[in-house]
Amino acid sequence: MEQTHYKVLLVEDERFYRRAFMRFVEExxxxxxxxxxxxxxEARDILASERFDIxxxxxxxxxxxxLDVLEVADGIPVIIVTGAGDEEVAxxxxxxxAYDYLTKDIDRNYLKAIPITVDNAIRHKKAEDxxxxxxxxxxxxxxxxxxxxxxxxxxxxxxxxxxxxxxxEQEVLGRESSLITLDGPLSDSWEHLYQPFGGGELMAxxxxxxxxxxxxxxxxxxxxxxxxxxxxxxxxxRDISERLRTEYELESINLKLTTGNRVVI
Numbered sequence: 003m004e005q006t007h008y009k010v011l012l013v014e015d016e017r018f019y020r021r022a023f024m025r026f027v028e029e030x031x032x033x034x035x036x037x038x039x040x041x042x043x044e045a046r047d048i049l050a051s052e053r054f055d056i057x058x059x060x061x062x063x064x065x066x067x068x069l070d071v072l073e074v075a076d077g078i079p080v081i082i083v084t085g086a087g088d089e090e091v092a093x094x095x096x097x098x099x100a101y102d103y104l105t106k107d108i109d110r111n112y113l114k115a116i117p118i119t120v121d122n123a124i125r126h127k128k129a130e131d132x133x134x135x136x137x138x139x140x141x142x143x144x145x146x147x148x149x150x151x152x153x154x155x156x157x158x159x160x161x162x163x164x165x166x167x168x169x170x171e172q173e174v175l176g177r178e179s180s181l182i183t184l185d186g187p188l189s190d191s192w193e194h195l196y197q198p199f200g201g202g203e204l205m206a207x208x209x210x211x212x213x214x215x216x217x218x219x220x221x222x223x224x225x226x227x228x229x230x231x232x233x234x235x236x237x238x239x240r241d242i243s244e245r246l247r248t249e250y251e252l253e254s255i256n257l258k259l260t261t262g263n264r265v266v267i
Contacts, residue, residue, distance in 0.1 A: 013045040013059035026113040042066035051076050070142045079123035154178045168211035182208050216243050222264045
């Protein structure tokens with residue numbers, strides 16, 4: 003299987019350490035396409051026109067520090083390399099947004115930690131991007147999404163929920179889902195509480211903040227962690243008031259047409 007190559011920006015003002023890094027990459031046959039920057043200014047210029055998977059930057063640079071690189075990293079994971087005694091400064095940079103830091107040593111043993119640190123940083127970034135994508139998708143979904151913990155406390159609602167039910171997010175977080183339901187919490191048995199609506203949907207009546215009751219088509223899923231333990235319930239509800247009204251009107255019209263066409267003997 004073809005190995006994934008990573009675009010790596012190495013920011014290092016000392017030629018000795020740049021050569022040591024590149025030699026290590028070559029000797030270990032690491033799948034890195036490396037670009038070198040000798041200063042913070044050069045790194046900023048390169049980042050203005052190119053995108054990288056990871057940045058490895060020395061903390062103390064001739065014309066600045068790794069913090070200057072962090073400012074223009076634009077979400078790219080940054081690993082900071084410091085000299086001995088700079089750990090406190092590196093921790094501050096880590097708190098400012100760096101993914102991790104490594105401490106230089108004269109024998110260059112810190113280089114041995116580069117592969118695993120880079121892999122972890124990129125894996126973490128991909129997981130974070132996926133989470134942000136899923137979060138944005140759920141938040142902007144047209145249907146109301148409500149997530150509760152196993153004790154029926156609401157832990158998440160999206161914008162559609164707030165628009166449909168009339169509550170703000172702050173008003174419902176931490177409260178029980180029975181706030182909006184007529185038949186019980188999300189964790190109850192939906193098969194017994196709600197009537198089938200066709201196509202695998204269930205129909206229920208929910209309550210808005212103003213007390214108005216309205217019909218919804220509903221689906222509820224139990225969320226489990228990788229070990230198979232239940233962690234939450236996710237409910238997706240859609241206001242079907244208009245849909246039911248339209249179906250009722252069509253049935254009324256059909257009934258009138260059927261009645262009108264009868265032949266009386």
